[in-house]
Amino acid sequence: MLTSKQRAQLRALANGLEPVLIVGKGGVTENVVQEAENALRTRELIKGRVLETALLSAREVCDELCGRVGADGVQAIGTKFVLFRANGDLPEEKRIKLGR
Secondary structure (H helix, E strand, C coil): CCCCHHHHHHHHHHCCCCEEEEEECCCCCCCHHHHHHHHHHHHHHEEEEEEECCCCCHHHHHHHEEEEEEECCEECCCCEEEEEEECCCCCHHCCCCCCC
């Protein structure tokens, strides 16, 4: 569980990220879950986007993905959402260092 200060720090880091995960009208499929899993394994912090044709909101997609991949939802605004999951297997210089 993230504190509000950690969440603010992650939001600031995610500001410059491009979406790497796109959710379409099919919703949160196994392929989307697998892509999220792969992206979180290599990056820890990812941004996603929900297409206009999707039947789910960004908040709904964020909540479902968090439950399925074990990530924390950082934010969901408009059609974009941000997920974070710490990965201890990454090299030290690639890890995101969160304040307490």
